[in-house]
Amino acid sequence: MEKLARESLPNESCAFLLGRGTERIAIDEILAVKNAQATRVAFEIPADELLRAYGYAERKGLQVAGIFHSHPASPAPSGTDKRFMEINPVVWVIYSTTENRFAAWVYEESVRPVKMA
Numbered sequence: 001m002e003k004l005a006r007e008s009l010p011n012e013s014c015a016f017l018l019g020r021g022t023e024r025i026a027i028d029e030i031l032a033v034k035n036a037q038a039t040r041v042a043f044e045i046p047a048d049e050l051l052r053a054y055g056y057a058e059r060k061g062l063q064v065a066g067i068f069h070s071h072p073a074s075p076a077p078s079g080t081d082k083r084f085m086e087i088n089p090v091v092w093v094i095y096s097t098t099e100n101r102f103a104a105w106v107y108e109e110s111v112r113p114v115k116m117a
Protein backbone atom coordinates (compact mmCIF):
# COMPACT_ATOMS: atom_id res chain seq x y z
CA MET A 1 0.00 0.00 0.00
CA GLU A 2 2.90 2.29 0.75
CA LYS A 3 4.28 1.59 -2.73
CA LEU A 4 0.90 2.29 -4.33
CA ALA A 5 0.58 5.57 -2.48
CA ARG A 6 4.06 6.63 -3.57
CA GLU A 7 3.53 5.67 -7.19
CA SER A 8 0.29 7.64 -7.39
CA LEU A 9 1.85 10.84 -6.19
CA PRO A 10 1.00 13.67 -6.44
CA ASN A 11 -2.52 12.27 -6.54
CA GLU A 12 -4.27 10.37 -3.82
CA SER A 13 -4.27 6.65 -4.43
CA CYS A 14 -6.95 4.23 -3.44
CA ALA A 15 -7.56 0.52 -3.25
CA PHE A 16 -9.97 -2.06 -1.93
CA LEU A 17 -8.72 -4.43 0.73
CA LEU A 18 -10.18 -7.86 0.17
CA GLY A 19 -10.15 -10.32 3.00
CA ARG A 20 -11.85 -12.59 5.44
CA GLY A 21 -12.84 -12.39 9.08
CA THR A 22 -14.90 -10.27 11.40
CA GLU A 23 -13.06 -9.46 14.64
CA ARG A 24 -9.62 -9.77 13.16
CA ILE A 25 -9.61 -9.19 9.45
CA ALA A 26 -6.95 -10.88 7.36
CA ILE A 27 -6.28 -9.10 4.10
CA ASP A 28 -5.68 -11.50 1.22
CA GLU A 29 -5.57 -9.13 -1.67
CA ILE A 30 -5.19 -5.45 -2.47
CA LEU A 31 -7.13 -4.25 -5.48
CA ALA A 32 -6.01 -0.87 -6.76
CA VAL A 33 -8.71 1.36 -8.22
CA LYS A 34 -8.64 4.36 -10.45
CA ASN A 35 -9.09 7.62 -8.64
CA ALA A 36 -11.92 9.22 -10.63
CA GLN A 37 -11.28 12.65 -9.28
CA ALA A 38 -7.51 12.38 -9.65
CA THR A 39 -6.77 15.34 -7.50
CA ARG A 40 -4.32 15.82 -4.74
CA VAL A 41 -6.88 16.39 -2.05
CA ALA A 42 -9.81 14.18 -2.82
CA PHE A 43 -10.67 10.83 -4.16
CA GLU A 44 -13.75 9.26 -5.57
CA ILE A 45 -14.27 5.64 -6.48
CA PRO A 46 -16.18 5.29 -9.76
CA ALA A 47 -19.40 3.30 -9.36
CA ASP A 48 -18.38 0.72 -11.97
CA GLU A 49 -15.06 0.16 -10.18
CA LEU A 50 -17.01 -0.35 -6.98
CA LEU A 51 -19.27 -2.93 -8.60
CA ARG A 52 -16.31 -4.63 -10.25
CA ALA A 53 -14.49 -4.89 -6.91
CA TYR A 54 -17.50 -6.37 -5.14
CA GLY A 55 -18.09 -8.84 -8.00
CA TYR A 56 -14.45 -9.87 -8.02
CA ALA A 57 -14.38 -10.35 -4.24
CA GLU A 58 -17.51 -12.47 -4.37
CA ARG A 59 -16.08 -14.74 -7.06
CA LYS A 60 -12.99 -15.26 -4.91
CA GLY A 61 -15.00 -15.90 -1.77
CA LEU A 62 -13.65 -12.76 -0.16
CA GLN A 63 -15.27 -9.64 1.17
CA VAL A 64 -14.43 -6.00 0.72
CA ALA A 65 -13.03 -5.58 4.22
CA GLY A 66 -11.52 -2.18 3.85
CA ILE A 67 -10.85 0.82 1.69
CA PHE A 68 -7.39 2.30 1.45
CA HIS A 69 -6.39 5.72 0.25
CA SER A 70 -3.54 8.09 0.78
CA HIS A 71 -3.33 11.65 1.96
CA PRO A 72 -0.67 14.23 1.21
CA ALA A 73 -1.28 15.30 4.81
CA SER A 74 -2.05 13.70 8.16
CA PRO A 75 -3.69 10.24 8.00
CA ALA A 76 -6.85 11.49 9.71
CA PRO A 77 -10.13 11.21 7.78
CA SER A 78 -11.26 14.40 6.03
CA GLY A 79 -14.81 15.70 6.14
CA THR A 80 -15.56 13.98 2.84
CA ASP A 81 -13.97 10.77 4.08
CA LYS A 82 -16.22 10.82 7.15
CA ARG A 83 -19.32 11.14 4.97
CA PHE A 84 -18.23 8.16 2.86
CA MET A 85 -17.31 6.21 5.98
CA GLU A 86 -20.87 6.55 7.23
CA ILE A 87 -22.20 5.20 3.93
CA ASN A 88 -19.58 2.48 3.72
CA PRO A 89 -18.75 1.35 7.25
CA VAL A 90 -15.80 -0.91 6.47
CA VAL A 91 -12.31 -0.27 7.81
CA TRP A 92 -10.73 2.77 6.19
CA VAL A 93 -6.98 2.76 6.02
CA ILE A 94 -5.26 6.06 5.29
CA TYR A 95 -1.60 6.44 4.50
CA SER A 96 0.08 9.77 4.94
CA THR A 97 2.63 10.42 2.22
CA THR A 98 4.01 13.32 4.23
CA GLU A 99 4.26 11.55 7.60
CA ASN A 100 4.95 8.08 6.14
CA ARG A 101 2.51 6.34 8.42
CA PHE A 102 -0.76 4.45 8.29
CA ALA A 103 -3.87 4.96 10.35
CA ALA A 104 -7.07 2.94 10.27
CA TRP A 105 -10.57 4.10 11.09
CA VAL A 106 -14.09 2.80 11.19
CA TYR A 107 -17.46 4.47 11.51
CA GLU A 108 -19.49 3.07 14.41
CA GLU A 109 -21.87 5.85 15.42
CA SER A 110 -18.82 8.06 15.22
CA VAL A 111 -15.43 7.77 13.57
CA ARG A 112 -13.01 5.85 15.76
CA PRO A 113 -9.50 4.53 15.26
CA VAL A 114 -8.83 0.85 14.53
CA LYS A 115 -5.74 -1.06 15.61
CA MET A 116 -3.65 -2.40 12.77
CA ALA A 117 -1.78 -5.66 13.35
Ligand SMILES: [Zn+2]
Residues within 6 Å of the ligand: 069, 070, 071, 077, 078, 081
Ligand atom coordinates in the same frame (compact mmCIF):
# COMPACT_ATOMS: atom_id res chain seq x y z
ZN1 LIG B 1 -9.17 11.12 2.48
